[in-house]
Amino acid sequence: MKTFFLAASFLFSIALFSQNTISGKITNEKGKPIAGANIYIEGTYDGATSSETGEFSFETKAVGNQFLTVSFLIYDTYKEEIDVANFKGQTIKLRENVNALDAVVITAGTLESGNKARVSVLKPLDIVTTAGSAGNIVAALQTLPGTQTVGEDGRLFVRGGEASETQTFVDGLRVAQPYGASTNNVPTRGRFSPFLFSGIAFSTGGYSAEYGEALSSVLLLNTQDEPDQNKTDIALMTVGLGVGNTQKWKKSSLSVNTYYMNLAPYQAVIPQNVDWNSPYQSLSGESVYRYHFARGIFKLYAAFDSSKFDLNQQNINFEEKIRTDLNNNNFYLNSSYSGAFGTGWHLTSGMSYGYNSNKVKYNNSDVDSEENAAQLKLKLRKHVSNYFGLSFGADYFITKFNEKFDDNIAIQASNGYDSNIAAFYTEGDILFSKYLALKVGLRLSNNSLLEETNIAPRASVAYKVSKNSQFSFAYGDFSQAPVVDYIKYSKYHQFESEKAKHYILNYQFTKPGQTFRAEAYYKDYSNLVQYDSKDIQYNSFFSNNGSGYAKGLDIFWRDSNLYKNLEYWISYSYIDSERDYKNFPTMATPNFIASNSLSVVTKYFITDWKSQISLTNSYSSGRPYNNPNETVFMNGKTKSYNSLSLSWAYLLTTQKILYVSISNVLGNQNVFGYDYARLPDASGVYNRQAVTPTADRFFFIGFFWTISDNKNDNQLKNL
């Protein structure tokens, strides 16, 4: 009995604990061993970790057919049904996961900022802490390569393109009027306050087929999906006041902020180069409402801006100064939904509406304009596999513009246009491997006003040559309807879209804390608008026979490893560009192009002083201007431009910050160009007047206070 029992229990335990050995080797696609992979039989605890040589071996009590799983972060998880009794010494090859962090990304033309960006050239705080930017997104972007500093204008000029060649998009929808209203040689600034946006992508060329009606560049701003917390922000500044509040609920949140700006105190302290009858004043506000659904997010963004100023400017053609009195009202609404559905589908849809009213009085003449612009958009994306994605969509732009002129004596005129543009696009993303990616797209658009249809192919490819470096190449056709200055006369003339082709070759090197980019490009412009008169008039003779080119090299270097708490970046741009457009008699470099530009930005945090000190130096070589006293067109060149800006942020407590900023500390007398008299004087000489900044320096002192439950949040981001 005893023997029987023992034998039985022995057998029993053998049956219970009969084990099979599973063994093999894990390698990558090239046969190199992978160490640290987790190999196991699904549903059991039985498994092992692969050794340095990629080998593994373990015993399992499981019987029959089972699922063997191999997982390791940067590889696609491998699953295979095996017979546990019969799996020994086999080699399993893992395929690298192309979504892993170090996969190749197409970078030609695109400079990104924000948390989602793979390679971020600007960090979230940079927009606000870069000296000289004063919280203006556009000013911060002007420290990046490929941009021109055009001080008398303030807008973004990209790679030999006019400012109007850059389009701004918020959450994928166009902003018809992205800049504040301005007048002759008084610089404007971007309307958007930086701290509602979490990601910024700035493309200096070769961008996706999703974006149209932009010849040179697109600026993509994305609002935050989720604010950090409930809080109230208060800003007291030498230029005005601001209040903001954020409320968070379970699934939704609302952020509201308003600003009142008045430049009177600043204009009283700093000597001005123009006479202000009434200082620049503005009342503006923005709000974002977000609602999270299970698989998507709805956002409603609204902004208004009402601004005015009144000034007298010297004009070379008149003895008396010319008075400009400007009133601008702007409203922008943007609603979008972005979410996933089905398997691998993603839908983005939305509409935007912009209203702009400008009332300008030049001495006694009135120029009133009104623009209504809307966009409807639908985009679908299908994630077919980790190696292939397809997107397609449609856009509809509606623009109505009307302008009235009245000199209050005799002349009255009214001009305007209605334009509808319908566009379709499709784009495929193919990842051949972790090292090679391709994007091919096509955009088809029809403009009812111009009665034309355009087909624009776009393609880009990126190849990763080593762990830290890669090359990208992009090609694209771009078209854009002529700007309002021309197209408002479309009832008298038939215009065509202006066109550009981009060729971009990019090299990028990245290491933690370091980014180097070099980009060479060639842009071929055609179909540019030309006219035959001194000014653009309804009775000018217009044609689309203009052409031009831009070629150059952009270099960017950013480093945070050099010295503790020091961050800096250097941007250098070289450009060679000529155009035969507008009323140019010949091919020439336009006056907004400086052939060499260099920006150096540094930020240093001094822990003991609880301070961040930031310095920005912007240099650009002289810009061409036309001197009618000379026979050669556009033969003059201004002296070079230089401006050194300084800012100091001091943390009084975590939630209170004192911020001081001065631009052009050295007080360089910068000259942007020259205005020449229309007629020569008695001795036959055309007199001139320099175009200079409205003031040589700008200074700013602000006190920022955040009130929230969380005492750790600080105001640094609002600077």
Next chain:
Amino acid sequence: MTKIITTIAFFICSLLSAQTQFEQGMSKAFALWGEGKNTEASAMFERIAAAEKNSYLPNYYVALINTTGAFTEKDKTKLDLMLTKAQDALDIEMIKDQNNAELYAMQALIYTAWVVADPMTNGQKYSVKVMEAYAKGKAIDPNNPRIVFGEADYQLGGAKWTGVDTKPLCVQVDKAVELFATFKPATPFSPKWGLERALESQKNCKK
């Protein structure tokens, strides 16, 4: 009689051993972790997690091993991978149960690791999230020592440049030390770590 007892004992043992496969696995994983074999320990916890969908603990420890490892990891790519792994593991449990204070303490720790990895880039975004996670955890269990300590410790860490008053934070550290002393883990494998760091922090407070 002896035979019968032996048989019964044997039977019970095998029953017990069947019941405690989880305990065996967990003990083995802890042993590996104790030996400094983090990859192996994490892999073991992962295997247990794949088999035992009813316990949050295996995934919790996958997250904990990878997060604590990330604090000392110099290689940025690896660090990203570790924290992504930690977050993925935690997400699995967070979806199942949003009323577990320990999961919020873990979440706060992951965010803290992101901040420590690159304060300039991540500080602004994650600081608020760290505090938010502790606040959520506190709402569920105000006397969880890891939450009370973690919340105070995070603020103490930033105090040298934010200038926050450390006194009330040190009071919280003292409170946490007391809570650690009376803390009773729900199961032998439930989280009970953190006292050592709290004592160290208490020492620094007294300096």
